[in-house]
Amino acid sequence: MIDPRILVLIPARMAATRLPGKPLADIAGLPMIVHVLRRAEAAGIGRVAVATDTPEIASVVTAHGGEAVMTSPTHPSGSDRIHEAMQKLDPDGKAEIVVNLQGDFPTITIDNIREVLPPLQDPAVDIATLASQIHTEEEDLAPSVVKAIGTSLGGKRMRALYFTRATAPTGDGPRYHHIGLYAYRRAALERYVSLPPSPLELQEKLEQLRALEAGMRIDFTIVDTVPRGVDTPADLETARSILSKS
Template sequence: MPTTAATSPTNPIVIIPARMASVRLPGKPLADILGAPMIVQVLRRATEAAIGPVVVACAEPEIARAVEATGGTAVLTRPDHPSGSDRIFEALRLIDPEGRHDAVVNVQGDLPTIEPGTVRAAFAPLADPAVDIATLVAVITREEERTNPNVVKAVLELPPGARQGRALYFTRATAPSGDGPLYHHIGLYAYRRAALERFVALPPSMLEQREKLEQLRALSNGMRIDAAVVDAVPLGVDTPADLERARALLSGRHAD
């Protein structure tokens, strides 16, 4: 059952959670990419998506200063949140206590090369009033990713040719079995506001803890997640090598 009235969101907001703590790339929100901190590059891509206002939910003041120095909007949140969804919910309550924004798109702060169209695709499934949470997938094309537990698979009810389907499960295993494509889950979400509020109040579920996948909490509690299919997985910057690749990709884009 949907958690909200049967209407499409009319006033969404994009929130980008960001924190300095990173084992493989310390301080990565402030890593320079073509003269701007990575978090500012993500902010620019999210703004180009033209979904609604964009806010960075910061765990540390130095991130907020970097965002505000370029004219962006930032809000300081508690540093001890266990997940990005908890951080964006605190930010939403701080910046919009009146509840004007009826949906939230959560864009990860380490996606500096994400296409604006990909951000829009994550929001699109909320047009269906039955959908509580929307997310993204891409078809797995590399054979080694089919069995890689670090590549999370989304098990979808997706008819041939369709570009959006209902998520039935998420897993690190190779699933489903049989002939047909496998889908790489992309951790970019759009929530109805009421769904986000409900989600962060729920305790972790058994399967969530077993698979180490937060989205299973929603499915375990009867919330509906739909996924839109996009053509490629956006580059997530987790290592120095990823950072160099992001610089090269954005440099090529600016050269066009």
């Protein structure tokens, strides 16, 4: 039974700088955006739609039985795009939670999608996300790997204190790789997109810092696997290799 209180929105656009046209890149016989759509639908947590500014993407999604919503081509971020999509798909405000699932996560697991929701059972939490423990020096040192720094709340849940591209925190102990899957309370998304970019957001080039600087609470769940994002031709080949075997 699909929960009408949850919207799962997948922002997708063609104008990616490093890999133009990537939502429609073929992976094991299907466009990448369709792989993400299928996994979101299989998670069964809510109504799923692709939010795009490109008619070609919308046509591919609908041709594969999915729902697409057209949004403005001028949005500066995926968060702004899903906010417009939410307003169009749910003008009456029935959806209480909006999940932002990136359209370049073709290897994300169904479990990962489901695991983003539990922190929102706590009414004090505005935004929920995921992270996975770092186990290699390469991951530890790479600025492309965003580190989630938090305080443990017991079990696999942590309250986020900061996000950074630096290797942090220093010293002995675990470090965590942030996974860019978010679940927003509707009011939190509304507030987030109304705020101007914050100083730390601009310095680190990390949108989630806008929410922290505004005093919003982000909790994250520790999961076992990191979905491979597709940003480069090499990433695309890795995704093709993984999904051709599944």
